[in-house]
Amino acid sequence: MSFDYDYFVIGAGSGGVRSSRIASGHGAKVAIAEEYRVGGTCVIRGCVPKKLLVIGAHFAEDLEDARRYGWEIEGKRFDWPTLRDNVLADVDRLNRAYQSTLDTHKVETFHSRATLIGPNRVAVDGREVTAKHVLIATGARPQLPDIPGAELGITSNEVFHLDSLPKRAVIVGGGYIANEFAGILHELGVDVTLVVRSGKLLRGWDESLSDRLLTISTQKGIDFRFNSVPAKVEKLESGALAISCENGRVLETDLLIWAIGRVPNSEGLGLEQLGIELKPNGAIPVDANSHTSLPWLHAVGDVTDRLQLTPIAIREGHALADGLFGGKNWTVDHDCVPSAVFSHPPLASVGLTESQARNKLGSVKIFTSDFRPMKSVLAERNERCLYKLVVDETTDKLVGAHMIGPDSPEILQALAIAVKAGLTKAQLDQTVALHPSMAEELVLMR
Ligand SMILES: Cc1cc2nc3c(=O)[nH]c(=O)nc-3n(C[C@H](O)[C@H](O)[C@H](O)COP(=O)(O)OP(=O)(O)OC[C@H]3O[C@@H](n4cnc5c(N)ncnc54)[C@H](O)[C@@H]3O)c2cc1C
Numbered sequence: 001m002s003f004d005y006d007y008f009v010i011g012a013g014s015g016g017v018r019s020s021r022i023a024s025g026h027g028a029k030v031a032i033a034e035e036y037r038v039g040g041t042c043v044i045r046g047c048v049p050k051k052l053l054v055i056g057a058h059f060a061e062d063l064e065d066a067r068r069y070g071w072e073i074e075g076k077r078f079d080w081p082t083l084r085d086n087v088l089a090d091v092d093r094l095n096r097a098y099q100s101t102l103d104t105h106k107v108e109t110f111h112s113r114a115t116l117i118g119p120n121r122v123a124v125d126g127r128e129v130t131a132k133h134v135l136i137a138t139g140a141r142p143q144l145p146d147i148p149g150a151e152l153g154i155t156s157n158e159v160f161h162l163d164s165l166p167k168r169a170v171i172v173g174g175g176y177i178a179n180e181f182a183g184i185l186h187e188l189g190v191d192v193t194l195v196v197r198s199g200k201l202l203r204g205w206d207e208s209l210s211d212r213l214l215t216i217s218t219q220k221g222i223d224f225r226f227n228s229v230p231a232k233v234e235k236l237e238s239g240a241l242a243i244s245c246e247n248g249r250v251l252e253t254d255l256l257i258w259a260i261g262r263v264p265n266s267e268g269l270g271l272e273q274l275g276i277e278l279k280p281n282g283a284i285p286v287d288a289n290s291h292t293s294l295p296w297l298h299a300v301g302d303v304t305d306r307l308q309l310t311p312i313a314i315r316e317g318h319a320l321a322d323g324l325f326g327g328k329n330w331t332v333d334h335d336c337v338p339s340a341v342f343s344h345p346p347l348a349s350v351g352l353t354e355s356q357a358r359n360k361l362g363s364v365k366i367f368t369s370d371f372r373p374m375k376s377v378l379a380e381r382n383e384r385c386l387y388k389l390v391v392d393e394t395t396d397k398l399v400g401a402h403m404i405g406p407d408s409p410e411i412l413q414a415l416a417i418a419v420k421a422g423l424t425k426a427q428l429d430q431t432v433a434l435h436p437s438m439a440e441e442l443v444l445m446r
């Protein structure tokens with residue numbers, strides 16, 4: 001049977017773009033469909049613009065600290081439209097770069113929504129095309145709660161485009177996005193309140209780090225309301241929003257941001273008609289090689305419920321294309337994946353947390369370093385770093401590393417190699433410190 005394409009990819013985000021260009025490199029005839037903007041969440045309204053805002057926001061502290069280093073900065077003033085427009089211009093640049101990558105790799109782009117209309121058949125741009133293999137890489141979207149007035153709030157998608165910064169903001173959620181945007185907005189002068197459903201921030205993270213983030217964020221002036229779940233949102237005559245929580249408390253704010261998780265973009269694609277049964281959370285079920293139960297249909301990235309991280313979507317897309325068109329079968333290892341929360345200060349983590357290691361291994365050794373970095377000491381900034389190593393007592397192998405403090409994502413990426421490679425604590429101890437640095441703490445913990 002002949003097909004219009006060897007590979008049709010739905011969704012030009014992290015997973016889809018990588019998979020299509022690798023497939024094309026293996027000689028496949030490839031097309032990709034994107035309903036919004038090529039680049040997907042990470043490039044257009046996720047990792048990249050978020051990180052640029054984090055960097056921009058951090059100048060608030062750096063400029064403050066600079067005084068203790070002899071710098072007098074007169075007329076210091078922050079202009080949100082300048083930061084916003086420069087960030088959005090960089091997003092446009094990257095969007096063009098991604099499109100150009102697709103063009104150079106001879107991947108045909110349809111700037112249109114695509115859906116499945118039968119086995120190997122895709123409806124796109126008002127017509128029907130056929131493909132030997134189809135990849136669903138449609139990502140996820142912000143979840144909204146099912147409560148009256150939910151639509152009065154915005155999500156991370158809209159934050160990047162705000163006309164002006166509000167005086168007050170309430171962010172609902174205690175995960176990655178809530179803590180990252182709490183940091184950004186607070187540094188930029190907004191009064192931020194985080195409304196958290198449970199009694200803890202950052203579920204799944206080592207508790208000593210999330211507790212430290214809470215301490216530092218509270219000291220900075222971010223307000224936390226734990227065990228609070230919004231039940232209703234109303235617009236007041238003043239234009240402000242009133243958020244009524246299930247516990248009877250009412251919060252007034254100028255801006256409400258929902259950061260309560262992301263749901264897979266799996267509906268309306270025609271999957272049910274093809275006999276694909278979605279998981280209860282909407283994710284497409286796939287095996288370790290990203291194959292669905294249909295031999296011609298595959299899915300990678302946030303639309304499956306593995307890890308919602310860009311490097312994971314990229315790897316899954318890459319491995320799939322290698323397997324389908326390059327004769328190279330390999331699976332993505334979802335173990336020991338490093339990740340970071342780009343809060344102020346940031347957290348970074350890889351491997352088992354202390355409690356996970358105790359449950360899994362029984363006897364573990366914990367090494368911690370709790371210190372004030374040199375830069376903060378002179379700046380009289382009372383913000384302590386916390387580094388934690390989790391070691392399997394039986395084998396001496398490093399099974400987890402967790403950090404909070406300036407530049408911890410940059411430092412942890414290198415340490416993640418040691419954890420992934422199964423290096424021992426003794427091997428870390430044998431490494432000479434690089435002095436003076438914050439990272440030297442990692443080889444000095446005894
Ligand atoms: C605010 C924010 C910050 C983040 N920060 C980080 C970070 O710092 N580090 C990190 O690793 N991860 C981060 N992430 C997560 C990361 O962005 C995602 O894990 C990653 O983008 C997933 O890639 P994907 O290819 O699965 O989907 P996406 O990148 O979302 O791409 C899916 C694409 O499919 C398109 N699409 C959907 N349906 C259709 C259809 N029917 N037809 C055509 N096109 C369609 C969408 O428009 C989208 O462009 C962040 C996410 C958010 C929201």
Ligand SMILES: NC(=O)c1ccc[n+]([C@@H]2O[C@H](COP(=O)([O-])OP(=O)(O)OC[C@H]3O[C@@H](n4cnc5c(N)ncnc54)[C@H](O)[C@@H]3O)[C@@H](O)[C@H]2O)c1
Binds near residue numbers: 260340
């Ligand atoms: N730096 C990064 O790598 C980064 C940054 C942003 C997002 N991401 C990815 O995107 C995903 C989504 O981010 P997120 O922060 O939206 O999700 P999250 O899963 O990190 O956090 C969701 C939070 O919302 C709470 N919650 C869920 N439902 C709720 C409800 N109905 N009412 C009140 N609270 C509720 C949860 O308890 C949790 O605290 C992350 O899990 C992560 O994989 C990664």
